[in-house]
Amino acid sequence: MVREENRLMEKSRSMDSQGVPSNVFGKSERKPELIVTLNPGDPIPVHGSLAVPVVPFAAGFPQAFTVEDWRKLRLRTIEEGRKLYALLPGFVMEEDLDALEQLLLSLHEADGLYYGDEAVLVAARKTGYDGLMIFQPDTLICSSADVQAVKSMGADVVSLAHELSLEEVLAIAGKTDGLEVQIHGYYPVLSSRRKLLTAYGRTIGSSVIGEGQFSLQETTRPNRIPVLEQQSGTVLFSPEPVQSLRQLPALLDAGIDRLRIDSRFLEPSDRNAALITYLTLINGGLAPDRLSGSDRTWRQQSVKTKEETQ
Helix, strand or coil: CHHHHHHHHHHCCCECCCCCECCCCCCCCCCCEEEEECCCCCCCCCCCEEEEEECCCCCCCCCCECHHHHHHHHHHHHHHCCCEEEEECCCCCHHHHHHHHHHHHHCCCCCEEEECCHHHHHHHHHHCCCCEEEECCCCCCCCHHHHHHHHHCCCCEEECCCCCCHHHHHHHHCCCCCEEEEEEECCEEEEECCCHHHHHHHHHCCCCCCCEEEEEECCCCCCEEEEEEECCEEEEECCCCECCCCCHHHHHHCCCCEEEECCCCCCHHHHHHHHHHHHHHHCCCCCCCCCCCECCHHHCCCCCCHHHHC
16 A cells, blocks of 8 residues: 555656646656665665665676565565665566566565566566556667657656756656656666677687676777676676766756666765765755766767767
8 A cells, every 4th residue: 555655646746736737847846756776785875765676687787686685675665664666677588478477476565666678567567566667778768759658658757868968858857757867876878688798708719708797998988888797698887977966956947756876886985975965955955066976978969979079
């Protein structure tokens, strides 16, 4: 019952007490939900909702929670009155469908499911899951038309592409709601089902390069790139974590419903500093004028070429 009330509240974020939109774009004056992704073994932050990757559909995360770990964390978050979401970003193959349904039966107490493969949405319906469905494909959602199309298929919340500029995000927010934006941390820029590092290692005759977490550097770029190869494939991440200190006021004014801090590759101390900073700003307080990471992506237009943005 509590989860259903939370879900209905999430769906009605754009409605005021009279049941009508609070402004012309249907935006709410309520504060956005702040979500923190959690790595196994990391200390649990005091504030914010939590989102955790769960095996075996946690591709792109260096470590993931087992179902048993999930259940223990779920009990703790229920006691603390906090929301807990399950991250299921991996590709779902035909032979994985039965395992996916079994996993979702174990995750029925989740406040929401993050997914990038529509098979998760189908399986959720089949198993009777009634929490939030949060579509997060990393790079695909670049317009309000994309958002509306995904919602028409059953998504309650849609995560925008990480590479969008602030101007582009605000334009989308002006035409639709139910949006989530990553405001801090590294983000995937390329995902492949191929084991690219293993193939490269074989090419150069190296037995060291293969599955695992690596930091690579291109000859034409100064920053090193986090790369993760797993059995499911390879994921390349942004060369630096995004931070949104200066952009947060505009995102709040636009009525973005949900803001996410991605903790992959972040030290807990850096994660906590970012969390406290953003919470302070959301609550109307004064925050430090500096924060680790870069806001360069926010200032670029995603339609420009590499040459134009260098």
